[in-house]
Amino acid sequence: MPNNKKPEKAYKNQDFLSSADARAIRILSEYFEPRSRFIKNKIADTIVFFGSARIISRKDAMKLVESAKKEKASSLKKKFDGAVKLLEMSKYYEDAVELSKKLTVWSKSLKQENNRFIICSGGGPGIMEAANKGAKLAGGHSVGLNISIPFEQFVNKYVDPDLAFEFHYFFMRKLWFVYLAKALIVFPGGFGTMDELMEVLTLVQTKKITKKMKIVMYDENYWREIINFDALIEHGTISKDNMKLFDFCSTVDEAYEKITSHFQKYFLNNNLGSTKK
Numbered sequence: 001m002p003n004n005k006k007p008e009k010a011y012k013n014q015d016f017l018s019s020a021d022a023r024a025i026r027i028l029s030e031y032f033e034p035r036s037r038f039i040k041n042k043i044a045d046t047i048v049f050f051g052s053a054r055i056i057s058r059k060d061a062m063k064l065v066e067s068a069k070k071e072k073a074s075s076l077k078k079k080f081d082g083a084v085k086l087l088e089m090s091k092y093y094e095d096a097v098e099l100s101k102k103l104t105v106w107s108k109s110l111k112q113e114n115n116r117f118i119i120c121s122g123g124g125p126g127i128m129e130a131a132n133k134g135a136k137l138a139g140g141h142s143v144g145l146n147i148s149i150p151f152e153q154f155v156n157k158y159v160d161p162d163l164a165f166e167f168h169y170f171f172m173r174k175l176w177f178v179y180l181a182k183a184l185i186v187f188p189g190g191f192g193t194m195d196e197l198m199e200v201l202t203l204v205q206t207k208k209i210t211k212k213m214k215i216v217m218y219d220e221n222y223w224r225e226i227i228n229f230d231a232l233i234e235h236g237t238i239s240k241d242n243m244k245l246f247d248f249c250s251t252v253d254e255a256y257e258k259i260t261s262h263f264q265k266y267f268l269n270n271n272l273g274s275t276k277k
Contacts, residue, residue, distance in 0.1 A: 030172035034165055038180065041162055044114035045267075046143060046180040047103055047259065049096060050196050051127025051187030051218075058094055061087040092187050092219070093130045099185070099252045100134025100142075106260055108140055110268070115141055117182060117263060122146065122173075123155050123164060127187045132158035145173050174199060182267055183214040183259050188222045204245050212266040216255050220248035 016022055056064075064083040100119050107117040119135040121128035123144025135142035136158040144159030147167045155164050167173040178200060186197050197217075203209045217223045232238045249255035 027169060027172060030167055030169055031175070034176055037162065037165075041141070041160075042114045043118055043141075043143070043163070043180065044112075044116050045182045046118050046120035047107075047183045047185065048120045048177050048181045049100065049127060049131035049185050049187065050122070050189060050193050051092065051096065051130075052089075052189035052193060053122075053124050053126035053128060054190070055089050055093050055126045055130075055188070056086055057130070058087065058090040061090040089188070092127065095218070095252050096127050096130035096185075096187055097134040097137070099255055100131045101138045102134075102252065102256050103259065104135045104138035104140035104142075106256075108138065118143060120145065120177070120181070121159075123159050125154070125156060127189065129156040129158060132156055145176055147173050178203065178209065181213055182211070182263065183216065185216045185218055185255060185259070186223075187218045188226075194227075201242075201245055205242060212262070214259055214262040215246035216249050216258060217246055218249055218255060220250050223248065 010016060017025065061083065065080070065087055068080040068083040103117065104119055107115075110116055118141050119131050120143040121131040123132070123146035128144070132142045132144060133156075141160050141163060142158065143163040143165075144155055145165050145167060146155050147170060155166075165173075165176070174196065177196065184200055186193060200209070200213075200215065204213065204215070229238075229243060233240050233243075247258055249258060
């Protein structure tokens, strides 16, 4: 008897789409689907916040300190010391909220047809959450470029639902971090933050990024302790001029001033409305 069942269309075949043979299609999807949503939401360019997913708010850190104080003496010191360190690091969370809020208020004041200089983060907890929270408090939009990993990563509640993305491929997520960015603010962080920072610095150093993107490393003391830039120069593995690829900033006001003045010089005024990538 003839088989009257219609064959399944390729683009509906989930087994195929999840297979190694369709990897190129999945990669392209992580380019075209975000692109479509950015166009729909008129997102012209972004300000990207990088930083640790493990840094928490002062309020949450204070709760941990108070909780640790009530623990039995045998387990107190280690837990208490950890809570105190989280409280110390929480200043970066609060600074990220404040800076994001100020930048969002400023960008909204431009009143341009497209959404300019929109806050963008990795969409998860920590500094990412702080960045999205600041934008939300200012009544602005913000982007969350989430990544599927086993721990620490979930979409925080402050990301606009229409601008919340879930990536499988790290390199496609990084593409969207960089492609729309006009500024990058790097708060204290670990392996992931340093990976993102070093890749962007390499792209700027090698002129693969040619736009006038502002790179700010937040808290000079932290970053000079973590990365010995002077030793890199001394050993000849970077040049002294490479230090001009970024700025150190240690206060919200300093970072705000450097970023907004950079935008006024290169992307506004005589370059009014410019969204060149």
